[in-house]
Amino acid sequence: MRSDKPKRKKNKWLRITGLVLLILIIAILVYVFTVYKSLTNAVDTMHVPVDRVTEKRTDLLDLNKKEPFSVLMLGVDEREGDRGRSDTMIVLTVNPQKKSVKMLSIPRDTRTEIVGHGTTDKINHAYAFGGVAMSMDTVENFLDIPIDYYMQINMEGFKDIVDAVGGVTVNNDLDFTYSGVHFPEGKITLDGEDALKFSRMRKEDPRGDFGRQLRQRLIIQAVIKEGASLNSLTNFNDIFDALGKNVKTNITFDEMVDIQKNYKNAAGDIEQFSIEGSGQTINKVWYLIVSDAEKTKIQNKLKEHLDL
Known part of the structure; x- marks a missing residue:
């Protein structure tokens, strides 16, 4: 008579394996739901539509067709009872076909027409x-x-x-001390407080605002890199919470999904550059004057990247 012990043992292990797989699947589903819920909550808080009409784009942008697009990043120091000024202005153009991103810093003192205000002033006054x-x-x-x-x-x-992405590592090209913190030349790792100081220093830099713009771009690029890494999966809640509290955008949740799906390869090649100009005092106010030739050069570079 053949023993059925091996069969019972096999069935037992099948049940245990099935139970482990079921628990694993449930755990994954709970994790995905938690991530999704945290993300959608953050996006709901972040999403602030803007009421404007542009004549520069005649057809609606189609992210599913992987059309190049642009983003204006505004770094704002808001104070109680004061809207503040956008001391940081960076334009990103994203082209998935060319697998690249252009990151242009616009100096805050750039003199230009303030559209809708009827004046010519510093661009950050807009x-x-x-x-x-x-x-x-x-x-x-x-x-x-x-x-x-x-x-x-x-x-x-x-x-x-x-801090939410676990700090950032940047390659610093200038040895300096600012607000009690020493930033040596070379590769340095910064927490949130030091990263803010690193990106704010201007007067001690012989390049002035251009040096500050460079450091701001380094920090933003490092945040993007850290946020996209696998390590960020363990502290997604902190990341979404920080984004929800400190970022506003007109990009919808569905558009974010489309961008993540269709444009992620573009982040592999990020080119940083800035606008050159000369300082000039007009009516006792210092401005950066950008020549027509420099403006045309910048415009053509961005148009080519946007396939315009």
């Missing part, structure tokens, strides 16, 4: 006069390209975003 919409219109007019999206970042809270 935010003080008319908020995000006027900033987008002014930058769009200055660069002669469509500005599709905006992303407004509260610079005081930006340190929370850096």
